[in-house]
Amino acid sequence: MKAIKYLVLLISISTLLASCEYDIDYKGELPDDxxxxxxxxxxxxxxxxxxxxxxKPGSYESYDGFKNKYIDFTSKIIYDANxxxxxxxxxxxTLTKTDDNWRYTFATIPQHNDKLEFKIKHKNFDEATGRAxxxxxxxxxxxxxxxIQTGEDEYGNKYYRFVVYVEIRDNGGDNYYQITPNFVxxxxxxxxxxxxxxxxxLAEVLYENIQGVFIENPxxxxxxxxxxxxxxxxxxxxxxxxxxxxFRMSYFDSNNDTSPKFLKGRLDVSSIEKQxxxxxxxLNRYNPGSFMSEPVIILDAIENGYGFVGGxxxxxxxxxxINFQ
Numbered sequence: 001m002k003a004i005k006y007l008v009l010l011i012s013i014s015t016l017l018a019s020c021e022y023d024i025d026y027k028g029e030l031p032d033d034x035x036x037x038x039x040x041x042x043x044x045x046x047x048x049x050x051x052x053x054x055x056k057p058g059s060y061e062s063y064d065g066f067k068n069k070y071i072d073f074t075s076k077i078i079y080d081a082n083x084x085x086x087x088x089x090x091x092x093x094t095l096t097k098t099d100d101n102w103r104y105t106f107a108t109i110p111q112h113n114d115k116l117e118f119k120i121k122h123k124n125f126d127e128a129t130g131r132a133x134x135x136x137x138x139x140x141x142x143x144x145x146x147x148i149q150t151g152e153d154e155y156g157n158k159y160y161r162f163v164v165y166v167e168i169r170d171n172g173g174d175n176y177y178q179i180t181p182n183f184v185x186x187x188x189x190x191x192x193x194x195x196x197x198x199x200x201x202l203a204e205v206l207y208e209n210i211q212g213v214f215i216e217n218p219x220x221x222x223x224x225x226x227x228x229x230x231x232x233x234x235x236x237x238x239x240x241x242x243x244x245x246x247f248r249m250s251y252f253d254s255n256n257d258t259s260p261k262f263l264k265g266r267l268d269v270s271s272i273e274k275q276x277x278x279x280x281x282x283l284n285r286y287n288p289g290s291f292m293s294e295p296v297i298i299l300d301a302i303e304n305g306y307g308f309v310g311g312x313x314x315x316x317x318x319x320x321x322i323n324f325q
Contacts, residue, residue, distance in 0.1 A: 128305030172238035176277035183265030275301035276310025
């Protein structure tokens, strides 16, 4: 009898909690729009980037299952900002307008170990500041291999994919990396030629010796992925991380010769600054196209603005030119 009373009490409490409804009204003002800059900076390379203004929540492109909201981001490009470039604390160059490609492109070529600061001013926004430190060392690769595989899906259609295998040897510091596939594959048919560029966001993890490095803590509400190819060494500090990724190239009907003919390009692995990793890692969790998306806090690295400026040092892999038909 006592157990029955407890059961009745539990059901009553559960019913009471289930019937509660909470309407939360946001009564504060939305923050003012800010300047937006997202750019890597690398020694011995041209500095060039686009500056946007941000958009109010709800005005950007999204899909909520019932309606689409879209804003033309070209209308948000800032063409007439005043940008001061400081190198090691000294003002080196000032730009006041974009080039023909809507970009601010500097004549100054930074060197290894330089410390850069960008001050971005515009009459409609607060002054924004971004910083980059170019003291990073190139990552060390023990191995980097690219090869082609063919297969057949459940419907009997053949497919091609290329596989990238890489081993990163870490030096034991607090390091952050970006893996970038720069590959182009060519396809042929009777009348047309097609070219596809690889994207890290479409990569499938075939193997890693330390699980959870490439796709770290995926959300329980949606599939995990790594749209920007950024990883940290938290799980392999001072060790070797081994990763095998595959990239689907093409489906084609077994009766028609529309298979890919070649693969060209290289695999780049870069050391990146922590603020760049933090921004891209948290941005990776943002998925405006899914109603199952969870709230995301994006870690910006622009003072009084949004985005990041981050140092980068890239080890460029050997050029691959594979003809497999």
